[in-house]
Amino acid sequence: MSKHAYTILFSPLPTSPDEPLYFDLSPIRLPCSEDFPLLHYHDRYEIGLCIDGEGMFLSQGIYSYVSKGDVIFIPPNINHYSRSLNGDKPCICRFAYFEAKAVEHLVSFICKSPEKASNILNTDIPPIIRSSDDPKSVALLTELVEACCWGEQNITETTNLRLALFLIEARNRFNENPTALQINPTADSAVTTVCEYLSLNYIKRDTTAELAMLCHLSESQLRRRFIKAYGIPPIAYKNLLRCKIAAVLLRRTQLSVSEISARVGYQDTSDFYRAFRKSYGCSPSAYRTQT
Structure with missing residues (x-):
């Protein structure tokens, strides 16, 4: 890494x-x-x-x-x-x-x-x-x-x-696009470092410990600071990021759900379904139909 x-x-x-x-x-x-x-x-x-x-x-x-x-x-x-x-x-x-x-x-x-x-x-x-x-x-x-x-x-x-x-x-x-997938900034420089890394490397399977090494924090310190900034730990943030990117692909492409799942970093489509439903309250297929 x-x-x-x-x-x-x-x-x-x-x-x-x-x-x-x-x-x-x-x-x-x-x-x-x-x-x-x-x-x-x-x-x-x-x-x-x-x-x-x-x-x-x-x-x-x-x-x-x-x-x-x-x-x-x-x-x-x-x-x-x-x-x-x-x-x-x-x-x-x-x-x-x-x-x-x-x-x-x-x-x-x-x-x-x-x-x-x-x-x-x-x-x-x-x-x-x-x-x-x-x-x-x-x-x-x-x-x-x-x-x-x-x-x-x-x-x-x-x-x-x-x-x-x-x-x-x-x-x-042009007006501001309210549906755009945006990474909101935070004043915490360590959390920002990890967010910038994840924005480029969301496909990778980094652990919290590996992410903590990027900003010279312990695993528990990074989790605590991430939750303070975003309300969720870093791995949950990465899964949310993956799902938001998947939502863009569901709206804009004809790629199958399994193809999108792989392209945002999930090796198991069932894991993608669970993560997407948790983020959007519906399955990827239902989301595509609704939008």
């Missing part, structure tokens, strides 16, 4: 800091293994287009399912990570990165009001945008990513302006 699996890193792009636009020439295959990539952030707006496969994104403590045709939107300096759900059919995405300063300058110029510009730039835009929920945003952001392939004249200025206009329109389009 890596003690550094919860470290948050700045991930610089292989380009000059002064270069206003960076684009991955080749599609990216999101990894699928227990050796998850670290939580990281960029200093740019990151827009991705899922080309194939299925994946899971964690951004600002919110888990989101992504599939073909979905758009990924990550603002600058936001912690995130991503992975494929199926190693045999990895999630393939194409990403473009836009210089934050240039885009935000355009927003300020168009708004002509620092307060209005600040409100716009702080809009909570969901990390995954789907055609079924917002076809207009998906079409616009997809065009931005695809335009980077064309190499048109003045492509940087054009895409920056279109992104700025999207951010301005987003203020009236």
Whole structure:
């Protein structure tokens, strides 16, 4: 078990800091293994287009399912990570990165009001945008990513302006998503360390003693502090996290219950059924029917 699996890193792009636009020439295959990539952030707006496969994104403590045709939107300096759900059919995405300063300058110029510009730039835009929920945003952001392939004249200025206009329109389009799976923060640094680790490693079968080693506490100390912060011990928290991720997959995919059970870390489907019923008051199949 890596003690550094919860470290948050700045991930610089292989380009000059002064270069206003960076684009991955080749599609990216999101990894699928227990050796998850670290939580990281960029200093740019990151827009991705899922080309194939299925994946899971964690951004600002919110888990989101992504599939073909979905758009990924990550603002600058936001912690995130991503992975494929199926190693045999990895999630393939194409990403473009836009210089934050240039885009935000355009927003300020168009708004002509620092307060209005600040409100716009702080809009909570969901990390995954789907055609079924917002076809207009998906079409616009997809065009931005695809335009980077064309190499048109003045492509940087054009895409920056279109992104700025999207951010301005987003203020009236997006509201906070009350159904999003969010990891609520706690002031206890030791508990936060374990929560960050579990958010990346929920599939693993770590014991409470192994989790306690991450923050240099005894098993009883970690249990006591976890219960104080969340009302449940760390293993129960991990099972709740697994079930919440499973609920996202039940709503958004056609995967069978047994497949979802395995993908969130349960070796025995009956254990998954018991844990899910305890968390949601119904079986996974009933939950899927109700939603």
